[in-house]
Amino acid sequence: MAARPGLRCRLRGRWRHPDDLPARDADTGRRGGGHRQGPRELRACQDLHADTLVIATDTDAVYVDWGTAHQRPIGAANPNELSRLSFPAGSMGPKVEAAVDFARTTGKEAVIGAFNDLSPILKGTAGTRVSMTMTGIAYG
Numbered sequence: 001m002a003a004r005p006g007l008r009c010r011l012r013g014r015w016r017h018p019d020d021l022p023a024r025d026a027d028t029g030r031r032g033g034g035h036r037q038g039p040r041e042l043r044a045c046q047d048l049h050a051d052t053l054v055i056a057t058d059t060d061a062v063y064v065d066w067g068t069a070h071q072r073p074i075g076a077a078n079p080n081e082l083s084r085l086s087f088p089a090g091s092m093g094p095k096v097e098a099a100v101d102f103a104r105t106t107g108k109e110a111v112i113g114a115f116n117d118l119s120p121i122l123k124g125t126a127g128t129r130v131s132m133t134m135t136g137i138a139y140g
Contacts, residue, residue, distance in 0.1 A: 056115040062128040076129040079103040
């Protein structure tokens with residue numbers, strides 16, 4: 001896997017960065033030249049029926065009450081429950097929104113965690129896991 005931050009899609013057992021995937025032409029729907037940027041990266045993972053979405057960031061998990069004495073990491077969450085919480089629009093908000101959207105749209109798992117923790121994230125032992133199979137929100 002390339003050593004760069006951002007989204008990862010697991011396609012047919014291989015982890016790929018969406019920039020490595022050919023873009024889909026908005027008019028024809030065919031794959032062709034160009035690269036994805038921004039929300040298109042998420043759509044790429046959805047369009048290609050990725051098994052899992054990993055959003056690599058500089059934080060080890062999604063936290064409630066971030067930056068306070070009461071902050072708590074979220075270990076796993078149902079996307080419907082997670083979407084009821086509020087996260088800063090300029091930082092964790094878009095990441096949570098993308099993970100929630102992926103899990104709801106595909107029925108598959110999305111994970112948000114630290115880029116430096118990619119190995120434990122891929123093993124299922126780190127990050128915040130977002131899945132329709134989860135009930136509620138598990139902290140810790």
